Amino acid sequence: MATKAGQHPQKALTARFVETVKDAGKYFDGHGLFLRVNKSGSKQWVQRLVINGKRTELGLGSPPAIPLSTARQRALENKGMAMMGGDPLAAKRSRTKQMTFTTAVEAYLEKKQSEFRNEKHGKQWRSTLETYAIPALGNKHVSAITVEDVLRVLTPIWAEKTETAKRLRGRIEKVLSWATVSGHRTGTNPAIWQGNLSELLPKPSQIAETTNQPAVAVTEISRWWSALSAREGMAAEGLRLLILTGARSGEIRGMTWDEIEFQTDPVATSATSATWTIPASRMKNRRTHRVPLSSEAITLLQRLPRLNSTNLVFFAPKGGKLSDMSISAVMRRIHEADIKSGGQGFLDPQSKRPAVPHGLRSTFRQWAAEKGYERDMTEIALAHFIGSDVERAYQRSDMFERRKQMMQDWAKFVLISED
Incomplete structure (x- = not known):
C-alpha cells in the first residue's frame, strides 16, 4: 500500500489507489513523483527534483485527466533532463506560455x-x-x-x-x-x-425547465397529414417519411438507397416488407438502428424518382443533400396555410408554439403511450438508450418483429383521414 509523506513506500502506487484514495496527504510512487490529496478531495501530481542544485517541486497535472502512467512517464523524462543539466521547470513554463x-x-x-x-x-x-x-x-x-x-x-x-x-x-x-x-x-x-x-x-x-420541441397534438395528426398530402417536392416527401418512421431529420436527409432492403413475395409484383438500416456513423447514439417500414412508407419510397448522380433518397434540386431548413419550411408553411384558411394552425398543446419536425417524434411517443405499447419498445423505435449500462448489456434484442406491427398501426392512425 502506498504511504504518506515521511515514510518510504513499500510499493508503487496503483491506478485503483489513485482513483479511490480520499484521505488528505502525500502518496509517493518513484522518481520523486507523489500524489497530493487535498482536504477538499482534489488531487494533483507533484514531482520533487533537484534542478541545477536547487530542490524544486514541479506540478504534473491532476488525475483523472493525467493518469498514473502518464505522470510516471513525465516524471521519468523530467528526471532524465535534470540529470543531463537541463531545466524541466523552465521547459514547462516555455510550453505553457505559448498556448492561448x-x-x-x-x-x-x-x-x-x-x-x-x-x-x-x-x-x-x-x-x-x-x-x-x-x-x-x-x-x-x-x-x-x-x-x-x-x-x-x-x-x-x-x-x-x-x-x-x-x-x-x-x-x-x-x-x-x-x-x-x-x-x-x-x-x-x-x-x-x-x-x-x-x-x-x-x-x-x-x-430553467427542459424545453421540448413543439409537437403536433395526437388528435390533430391526421388533419396535419391531410394538409401535408397536398404538398409536393422532395422536402415534403422527406417530411412524410419522417412522421411514418419516427426518425430524426438528419437521418431522413442522409438516407441512401443502399440502406433500404426490400423483401418481395414471389407472387407479388412489388415489395411486401422493407427494412431501413441506419449505420452507426449516422446515428446520434452511434449505434446501428433498424427501422421496420410500414406498407405506407414502402409505397412512398417506391414512387420516388432516382438520380444517377446520387445515392440519396431525398435529394435537393441540384442533387445534393436536402437542408434541415427545407423540411422545416414545409412544416412552417402548413401551419401558416391553416391559419390563413381560418384555422389555428398546428400548435403544441402545452407550449402553444408552432410544431416543428423534431416534435413529431413526441407525437408518436405520446400516441404509443396512449395505445399501451410498452415503453422500452417505443424508446427503441426512437433510437433512445434505455435503462442503465448494465441493463443495456443484457437487453440485446431490438424488438424488431414486434415493432413492425406498432409502426404499421401508427401509419394507419396517421392516414386515417385518407380512408
Whole structure:
C-alpha cells in the first residue's frame, strides 16, 4: 500500500489507489513523483527534483485527466533532463506560455473533428465557443485561466440561456482538459462542474425547465397529414417519411438507397416488407438502428424518382443533400396555410408554439403511450438508450418483429383521414 509523506513506500502506487484514495496527504510512487490529496478531495501530481542544485517541486497535472502512467512517464523524462543539466521547470513554463485559449480551441477541434456526429455538430461547437468564450478567454494563456474567468463567461447567460450555457461549460472543460493532457496547463480544471462550479452556480434544473420541441397534438395528426398530402417536392416527401418512421431529420436527409432492403413475395409484383438500416456513423447514439417500414412508407419510397448522380433518397434540386431548413419550411408553411384558411394552425398543446419536425417524434411517443405499447419498445423505435449500462448489456434484442406491427398501426392512425 502506498504511504504518506515521511515514510518510504513499500510499493508503487496503483491506478485503483489513485482513483479511490480520499484521505488528505502525500502518496509517493518513484522518481520523486507523489500524489497530493487535498482536504477538499482534489488531487494533483507533484514531482520533487533537484534542478541545477536547487530542490524544486514541479506540478504534473491532476488525475483523472493525467493518469498514473502518464505522470510516471513525465516524471521519468523530467528526471532524465535534470540529470543531463537541463531545466524541466523552465521547459514547462516555455510550453505553457505559448498556448492561448483560442489556439487551444483550434487545436482541440482539429484533433476531435472526426468524432463529431456530422459537420453541423462541429460547427455548433465552434460557434458556441466563438460567441461566448473566446471574446473573454481567447487571448489568455490556458495555464492562467481561473474559475473566476469561467464564471465571467457563464454567469451572464446561465439563467437566460441555460441549455446553451450548460453546453458551453462542458465544451470549455473539454478544451482545457485537452490542454492539460497536452502539457500546456496543470492543476484542477476550472470549468469542471462537480465540487467546483456546482458550488457557485445554481443547478440548471432549478432555473430553467427542459424545453421540448413543439409537437403536433395526437388528435390533430391526421388533419396535419391531410394538409401535408397536398404538398409536393422532395422536402415534403422527406417530411412524410419522417412522421411514418419516427426518425430524426438528419437521418431522413442522409438516407441512401443502399440502406433500404426490400423483401418481395414471389407472387407479388412489388415489395411486401422493407427494412431501413441506419449505420452507426449516422446515428446520434452511434449505434446501428433498424427501422421496420410500414406498407405506407414502402409505397412512398417506391414512387420516388432516382438520380444517377446520387445515392440519396431525398435529394435537393441540384442533387445534393436536402437542408434541415427545407423540411422545416414545409412544416412552417402548413401551419401558416391553416391559419390563413381560418384555422389555428398546428400548435403544441402545452407550449402553444408552432410544431416543428423534431416534435413529431413526441407525437408518436405520446400516441404509443396512449395505445399501451410498452415503453422500452417505443424508446427503441426512437433510437433512445434505455435503462442503465448494465441493463443495456443484457437487453440485446431490438424488438424488431414486434415493432413492425406498432409502426404499421401508427401509419394507419396517421392516414386515417385518407380512408
